[in-house]
Amino acid sequence: MTRPAPAPAHTEYTGLDERTARRRFVAVSFLFWLPAGLTAAPMVLLFTERGLALAAVAAAFAAHSLTAAALELPTGGLSDVIGRRTVLAGAGILNVCALALIGLGTAGWVLALGMALMGAGRALSSGPAEAWYVDTVHARSGPDADLRTGLARGGAASSAALALGMLLGGALPWLLGLGPDLGARVRAYTSDLVLPLSVPVLLGVAVETVFVLYALTALPEPPRPRATLRGVLRGVPAAIGAGLRLGARDVLIRRILMTAGAAGTALAALELLTPGRAAAITGASETGAVLFAGLAAAGFVCSALGSQIAPLVARFAGGSERAVLASLAASATGLLVLAATVSSTGAASLTLAAAGYALVYLGLGAAGPSENDLLHRRVDTSGRATALSVQSLSLQLVGAAGGLVTGVLPAGPLPWLLGATVLLAGALLWARRAAGPAAHLSGRPEPATGDGIG
Incomplete structure (x- = not known):
């Protein structure tokens, strides 16, 4: 049986120029963190409106934190084995499912499952985008290339996305509830599953979908050896x-x-x-x-x-x-x-x-x-x-x-x-x-x- 040809050495891959890599790193950072900002403001209030007691809300958040902590290292290693782009897309898909469950779910176990999936997405996303940017810059300009500027702009984009999302996530439910019947109109045009507090969460689903498509199309990587299940497990x-x-x-x-x-x-x-x-x-x-x-x-x-x-x-x-x-x-x-x-x-x-x-x-x-x-x-x-x-x-x-x-x-x-x-x-x-x-x-x-x- 013929073995597949080994991937070219990393130094042979030149990829994108630094400015383009920086711009795409900024974009992917913004797109990933915008849904987190959108959901941060209404999340607790949405859970309580669904009938969860404060202790149940705390348990749902604990499901997020414990899942993220448990998967943090394995998912980081996965990115180093199978590639940054694949793992980023997987993180986005998990977040799409998580936000859909949180935005539409009514049972406590459904909301907790959504939070756990979000924690898994958070663990998957921890590092691959930044690692992709550094790999790309090093491939083009060598290990002594300036990284601080790109890392700074990526961090600024993440914070800006969180700030914008927080403002939108707090304002949208408030705006939908301004009129005496506006909240009822939202339910009439959608369903009883959609509350005004659900709207920012469901908007996050749309943004996460854009993130997945962008990660798959805009982040080229150097060739890697074909990953097998046995190779990944090892x-x-x-x-x-x-x-x-x-x-x-x-x-x-x-x-x-x-x-x-x-x-x-x-x-x-x-x-x-x-x-x-x-x-x-x-x-x-x-x-x-x-x-x-x-x-x-x-x-x-x-x-x-x-x-x-x-x-x-x-x-x-x-x-x-x-x-x-x-x-x-x-x-x-x-x-x-x-x-x-x-x-x-x-x-x-x-x-x-x-x-x-x-x-x-x-x-x-x-x-x-x-x-x-x-x-x-x-x-x-x-x-x-x-x-x-x-x-x-x-x-x-x-x-x-x-x-x-x-x-x-x-x-x-x-x-x-x-x-x-x-x-x-x-x-x-x-x-x-x-x-x-x-x-x-x-x-x-x-x-x-x-x-x-x-």
Whole structure:
């Protein structure tokens, strides 16, 4: 039996030019995260309107988080074995099914299944788009090509999509409910399954369909050996093991993973504490929800701005490592401001709190591209998506643990101080420059420079 010819070496593939690759990476990032923004604002209210108690809503969200965490590493390895484009399309298809179930489902188990499928889609999507962009740029311009600009624009596009989706997802149900009979008209023209709160979710189905088609047609990849079931079953665990070993033996990668966990704790504190604080400011849960949607959208805008200025921050700071230190320190300062103003209701205190909230997201947005620039210079294409999945897993698991601790702390500044302290500890990890050789997933050591970006 004749064996298939081996795929050409990665260096023989030139692919798209850098500008086109950057533009397509921005587009695919925007299209993927827009549905997440559309569904974030109405999700809890939709579940409660379907008759779920708060405990059942929490269980449905837990199904999402646990599924994403359980599949994070296997799906990252899958992308490194069978290709980025296929995995991205699979993530989009899972999200189409998930959003359809969430938008139309009425039983609790159907909604929980939709959330679990969404978690699987989240796990599949964690890394392949960014890995595709880095692979394409390296194939065209070599391993020393500038990555920060493209990564920054991709991060900005993701944040902008979340902000736009959050605003649309919060506004559409409100607009549909303005007239006394408008909600009834929605049901009359559709069915009883479609509520005003379902409309943003079903709009997300349409956007996810566009995402799948775009991923399949606009993201060319270098040829890979034909994947077989046996090869996938053998290759995925190997990629996972290599990713875990990399985090264990490379000081710089270990710092990136610990920093991701610190950022996850800070984000968990914001997401858990801000809605209640918004309701306390406005005096009612309904208006507090509207204020929270506006704040969340503003936070994503600040994150997008932070991503955009990340290359500038790195130049002024003198390298990626110092840029991460400065950016995370700024975020921790924002959380400290929120802790200091938690008991105050005056105009000056509220203005300071808003500025602190914006600073948290601005700093996290600025830190991300520099962290990932360091990461991509430490790994090669055979394990790039796996490394990104390990990073995402660290953010989710440590963030979930931090959220649980935050939830049991007494009300007041203490929960905010916990997030600030953990994030400041993550920033201080970068006070000293990494030393020693880089440990690639491929096992080829590479000399490290003083900046740590090789």
